[in-house]
Amino acid sequence: xxxxxxxxxxxxxxxxxxxxxxxxxxxxxxxxxxxxxxxxxxxxxxxxxxxxxxxxxxxxxxxxxxxxxxxxxxxxxxxxxxxxxxxxxxxxxxxxxxxxxxxxxxxxxxxxxxxxxxxxxxxxxxxxxxxxxxxxxxxxxxxxxxxxxxxxxxxxxxxxxxxxxxxxxxxxxxxxxxxxxxxxxxxxxxxxxxxxxxxxxxxxxxxxxxxxxxxxxxxxxxxxxxxxxxxxxxxxxxxxxxxxxxxxxxxxxxxxxxxxxxxxxxxxxxxxxxxxxxxxxxxxxxxxxxxxxxxxxxxxxxxxxxxxxxxxxxxxxxxxxxxxxxxxxxxxxxxxxxxxxxxxxxx
Amino acid sequence: xxxxxxxxxxxxxxxxxxxxxxxxxxxxxxxxxxxxxxxxxxxxxxxxxxxxxxxxxxxxxxxxxxxxxxxxxxxxxxxxxxxxxxxxxxxxxxxxxxxxxxxxxxxxxxxxxxxxxxxxxxxxxxxxxxxxxxxxxxxxxxxxxxxxxxxxxxxxxxxxxxxxxxxxxxxxxxxxxxxxxxxxxxxxxxxxxxxxxxxxxxxxxxxxxxxxxxxxxxxxxxxxxxxxxxxxxxxxxxxxxxxxxxxxxxxxxxxxxxxxxxxxxxxxxxxxxxxxxxxxxxxxxxxxxxxxxxxxxxxxxxxxxxxxxxxxxxxxxxxxxxxxxxxxxxxxxxxxxxxxxxxxxxxxxxxxxxxxxxxxxxxxxxxxxxxxxxxxxxxxxxxxxxxxxxxxxxxxxxxxxxxxxxxxxxxxxxxxxxxxxxxxxxxxxxxxxxxxx
Numbered sequence: 211x212x213x214x215x216x217x218x219x220x221x222x223x224x225x226x227x228x229x230x231x232x233x234x235x236x237x238x239x240x241x242x243x244x245x246x247x248x249x250x251x252x253x254x255x256x257x258x259x260x261x262x263x264x265x266x267x268x269x270x271x272x273x274x275x276x277x278x279x280x281x282x283x284x285x286x287x288x289x290x291x292x293x294x295x296x297x298x299x300x301x302x303x304x305x306x307x308x309x310x311x312x313x314x315x316x317x318x319x320x321x322x323x324x325x326x327x328x329x330x331x332x333x334x335x336x337x338x339x340x341x342x343x344x345x346x347x348x349x350x351x352x353x354x355x356x357x358x359x360x361x362x363x364x365x366x367x368x369x370x371x372x373x374x375x376x377x378x379x380x381x382x383x384x385x386x387x388x389x390x391x392x393x394x395x396x397x398x399x400x401x402x403x404x405x406x407x408x409x410x411x412x413x414x415x416x417x418x419x420x421x422x423x424x425x426x427x428x429x430x431x432x433x434x435x436x437x438x439x440x441x442x443x444x445x446x447x448x449x450x451x452x453x454x455x456x457x458x459x460x461x462x463x464x465x466x467x468x469x470x471x472x473x474x475x476x477x478x479x480x481x482x483x484x485x486x487x488x489x490x491x492x493x494x495x496x497x498x499x500x501x502x503x504x505x506x507x508x509x510x511x512x513x514x515x516x517x518x519x520x521x522x523x524x525x526x527x528x529x530x531x532x533x534x535x536x537x538x539x540x541x542x543x544x545x546x547x548x549x550x551x552x553x554x555x556x557x
Numbered sequence: 558x559x560x561x562x563x564x565x566x567x568x569x570x571x572x573x574x575x576x577x578x579x580x581x582x583x584x585x586x587x588x589x590x591x592x593x594x595x596x597x598x599x600x601x602x603x604x605x606x607x608x609x610x611x612x613x614x615x616x617x618x619x620x621x622x623x624x625x626x627x628x629x630x631x632x633x634x635x636x637x638x639x640x641x642x643x644x645x646x647x648x649x650x651x652x653x654x655x656x657x658x659x660x661x662x663x664x665x666x667x668x669x670x671x672x673x674x675x676x677x678x679x680x681x682x683x684x685x686x687x688x689x690x691x692x693x694x695x696x697x698x699x700x701x702x703x704x705x706x707x708x709x710x711x712x713x714x715x716x717x718x719x720x721x722x723x724x725x726x727x728x729x730x731x732x733x734x735x736x737x738x739x740x741x742x743x744x745x746x747x748x749x750x751x752x753x754x755x756x757x758x759x760x761x762x763x764x765x766x767x768x769x770x771x772x773x774x775x776x777x778x779x780x781x782x783x784x785x786x787x788x789x790x791x792x793x794x795x796x797x798x799x800x801x802x803x804x805x806x807x808x809x810x811x812x813x814x815x816x817x818x819x820x821x822x823x824x825x826x827x828x829x830x831x832x833x834x835x836x837x838x839x840x841x842x843x844x845x846x847x848x849x850x851x852x853x854x855x856x857x858x859x860x861x862x863x864x865x866x867x868x869x870x871x872x873x874x875x876x877x878x879x880x881x882x883x884x885x886x887x888x889x890x891x892x893x894x895x896x897x898x899x900x901x902x903x904x905x906x907x908x909x910x911x912x913x914x915x916x917x918x919x920x921x922x923x924x925x926x927x928x929x930x931x932x933x934x935x936x937x938x939x940x941x942x943x944x945x946x947x948x949x950x951x952x953x954x955x956x957x958x959x960x961x962x963x964x965x966x967x968x969x970x971x972x973x974x975x976x977x978x979x980x981x982x983x984x985x986x987x988x989x990x991x992x993x994x
Binding site: 250254256257259261262318325367519523534535 | 592597658871
């Protein structure tokens with residue numbers, strides 16, 4: 211709204227806030243003052259400002275046998291040395307006797323947007339001779355994060371912003387055998403798809419030709435369907451028709467066949483991330499070569515908020531319902547000592 | 558150093574979350590990753606979801622509350638103006654769906670009906686406080702549910718309270734001070750001077766200063782526009798100094814020059830609503846809607862609601878830590894509370910049973926008494942009856958005796974008569990004898 215008798219300082223402010231809407235106000239023949247403009251849509255700008263100030267959090271877990279390129283893929287996704295291996299001074303690491311859960315956090319910033327990224331590594335998964343119950347420590351870790359959040363949430367004196375350590379996304383690395391899923395893969399994904407968003411990827415996909423890749427993917431999708439495993443994006447959480455359309459396209463492509471690399475090579479005059487071999491250079495971000503770009507777009511550029519929403523409003527809520535309904539709840543302290551048992555109750 | 562960090566993290570998920578903040582390291586990016594789209598993703602999600610905003614208008618009848626709302630949001634909201642003869646203060650709330658470009662807003666306007674109309678206004682603020690608390694309570698109940706749907710919950714908590722001050726030109730009324738004092742810890746208060754076209758400019762400046770100093774001296778915390786974000790710090794701090802806003806509301810349009818403007822037309826001139834030299838309406842709209850709507854919502858949730866929640870839970874007996882400073886779980890405390898409650902219930906039951914037994918005893922005693930009396934009465938009657946019977950028999954006996962005697966006499970007399978007839982001459986003797994008898 212422009213006004214002939216307004217002072218200059220206000221004209222500046224008005225321009226800041228009405229700029230997005232001036233396009234609406236211009237009709238043929240010059241500016242038309244639109245008195246029906248209230249300014250409700252300025253709330254979008256306010257929200258954006260608040261989000262930029264607060265920053266974002268993202269917690270990704272990588273699960274897979276050792277040697278499948280998990281650390282490299284993380285580094286490639288976030289274009290920096292975010293994986294634990296890069297941080298560790300030791301070049302060679304022993305495969306641990308039992309599964310460990312190790313994580314590392316980074317503050318990254320891009321165009322004014324700050325993000326706290328946490329990469330949770332699971333060395334030792336699937337590496338033992340007897341891999342029975344190897345999903346248990348991972349399930350426990352994920353549930354522990356939900357528990358920590360719940361404890362903070364039910365405090366009387368709550369923090370202004372409860373630190374979110376819940377695992378938003380679990381990337382599961384499938385070895386590129388080319389045949390079908392192994393029993394370990396099926397077991398793990400079946401159990402964990404119920405508590406966390408699972409994104410399965412075919413690791414080191416540069417060992418598969420395109421036909422082998424398509425065949426493998428088809429087999430995997432069939433097996434996932436046959437076992438009732440719902441990976442991200444889950445069909446039941448599609449919000450509307452538009453969502454469903456976008457997600458169906460993604461569901462037809464999973465699992466993504468990825469290749470990771472943190473080294474740049476000269477290709478056609480440009481420096482690109484890739485893997486150089488005697489028979490050619492595999493460009494990581496070239497969708498003709500591998501599907502890394504799709505994975506990156508899904509995880510980061512388009513569906514990150516959605517992944518976090520599903521974690522907080524569905525997986526966490528399910529955990530909370532289960533927890534609050536439990537009969538003999540054992541409340542444990544941080545040091546792991548269980549307190550006395552409680553009788554049945556309902557809140 | 559790295560090994561230390563990792564060993565701290567390893568194995569222990571719960572502890573992990575507590576050391577979260579101290580651990581992150583800044584890492585430079587070698588290329589464009591793409592998470593700068595996060596704010597857009599967040600905004601898109603909110604746009605799909607829609608927003609809600611709830612305003613409470615507190616002020617005496619006739620201060621132009623409904624008109625101001627109409628003017629602020631460029632729509633005709635309500636029906637007829639309210640009467641002045643309300644017995645108490647009630648709150649009427651109406652929800653409207655507004656849309657501007659792609660933003661859908663669920664706006665709820667709550668009006669105080671009858672505020673300031675009573676003769677005794679001591680309790681006027683109570684229904685307002687109760688209303689605000691009821692909205693907090695509803696949200697708290699939803700949050701405490703086991704199966705909850707917080708993201709689709711229609712938030713009815715009051716985000717902004719516009720307090721309408723009557724344009725007396727002198728100072729705040731005591732009703733205003735008392736009400737604002739009761740509300741300042743529950744809601745964001747934005748005081749405004751209503752119908753400010755009744756005050757001249759110089760009087761207005763003095764009025765504003767007086768109001769501000771009275772608020773400060775009475776410790777009333779009004780909402781301060783936030784100055785921590787550089788992009789809006791300057792305008793917000795300027796506006797803070799213009800509080801309380803002197804507003805004029807109007808939905809009628811008047812032609813000024815070659816434009817139609819919202820104004821109030823008087824014989825001596827026209828007050829233009831959106832002219833900043835005439836009134837602060839534009840400032841109010843700017844602050845309330847275009848700059849700080851999100852902050853108002855956030856303050857309501859993180860400050861006022863948290864305070865309410867904390868007080869309510871403490872009132873119900875929940876604590877975060879017990880005397881040994883071991884953290885309680887809400888469930889534990891709830892269990893303890895439940896046992897306490899059951900104990901009370903049992904005690905009450907016991908009391909009631911005692912009372913019942915007592916009553917029964919009393920009734921029994923009464924009945925026994927009555928029975929005894931009845932028996933006694935019966936015995937008495939019986940005795941009476943027997944006495945009478947005895948008397949009767951005696952009388953009968955004596956009557957029989959008399960009868961017998963009479964018969965004997967009669968027989969004797971007859972005998973004598975016969976003897977006298979037989980011995981004719983000795984009748985005189987007999988008569989003499991009879992006479993002697």
